[in-house]
Amino acid sequence: MDAYDKGSTARPVPGEPEPAAAVPDSLRPEGHETSDGHDTPDNHGSPVGQKHSGRIPQQHGDQQPYDGRQYDDTALAGPPLPPPAGISALSLPYQIAAALALAVVAVAACVHVGMVFLHVAPSNTVTKQHGQAIDEWIYPEFEQNWKLFAPNPLQQNIAVQVRADVRSADGDIRTTRWYDLSALDGAAIDGNLLPSHTQQNELRRAWDFFVATHDNANRPNGLRGALSEKYLRRIVVLRLDREQAGGRGAVVQQVQVRSRTTNVPPPKWSQEQVSDKPIVRVLPWWPVSEADRAAGTRPGESTGTEASAR
Incomplete structure (x- = not known):
């Protein structure tokens, strides 16, 4: 016998392929016909020439039949965008x-x-x-110079000092002591991790501006001489106001500025010889106007004239 019938106990001949077992009708998928002359399923599991039944073919055991519901595509768009920031907000x-x-x-x-x-x-x-x-x-706030990068950079310590004739609250006129403004700035900078630009450069740049626009006889040598003098005068009036020169309520009548220049000593290994004698440059007395007093008074405080009038 070449093949065994359904229900036969005959075994297949060795070496020949075993015929496929018949699939019971109860296990066949819906719409699938047998191979005895009926329509055969296509690649998608549906009979050729027939419409799909509306289900996704179960090609894998973990897939579920399509339930026919419509899904919202916005759910696949990701998280919502952040709100606008900066100017756009x-x-x-x-x-x-x-x-x-x-x-x-x-x-x-x-x-x-x-x-x-x-x-x-x-x-x-x-x-x-x-x-x-x-x-x-x-000028004068943004002046540029090349002293730091010059072939011979500045090797001097310059101290700017000032004194004033003041009229006290009782009407007496007297001369104050010399105030070392450079030393006051140095004390404010020493130990300060974030010193202000004013403490570091205002007085120094004002003095450099004055020296550059005046000759050795303190006469202006250009059109900017008057500007440098006014700039320096108003700075020293402001500093005297901070120090309350002459006492509270005193009015500054005139000021005198001087500089004390000393050479920086050379290092020990150098054979350079420099003088250790200080050079003092004294400027003439400058009268102080009401505009100078107003510019040299801190905001929120009255001038000496107003204080004495009270």
Whole structure:
């Protein structure tokens, strides 16, 4: 017998393939016909020429039949975007105002950088035609110099000192002692991790500005001489006000400034010889005007004239 019938106990001939076992009708999937002349299933498990039954074929044991529900595609879009920050979070009028403010700051920064560049650049057509406007922008707050990088950098200690004639509250005129303003700035900087720009440079730059615009007889040698004198005078009046020179309520009538310059001693291994004798430069007395007093008084405090009038 070449094959065994259904229910036969005959065994297959050795070496021949074993015929496929018949699948009971109860185990056949719906819509699937047998191979005895009926339609055969296609690649998706549905009979050829028939519509799908609406279920996803169970090609893997862990898949479930499609239940026909529609799923929201937005659930696959990920987490919601964060809210806008910065300027974009503002309303339109505030965005316009912020943009205008940034534009003004950018223009001012470009103008300042251009002025500084023209100030330190060699003489050219622009500086010859607009030199006065450049100087008015730079001096005295933004003056540039090359002393730190010069072949012979500054090797001196310069102390700026001031005294004043003051009128006390009872009407007496007297002269104060000398106040070492440079020593006061040094004491404020010593041990301070974040010293202010004013403590470090205001007085020093004012004195350098004055020396550069005056000769050895303290006469101005250019158009900026009067400006440097006014700048230095108002700084010392401000410092005298801080120190309450002459007592509370005293009015500064005139001031006198002097400098005391000493050479920095050379290192021990150097054979350079320098003088250790200090050089003192005394300026003439400068009368103090009401404008100087107003500029040299801290905000929120009255001038000596107002205090004496009370």
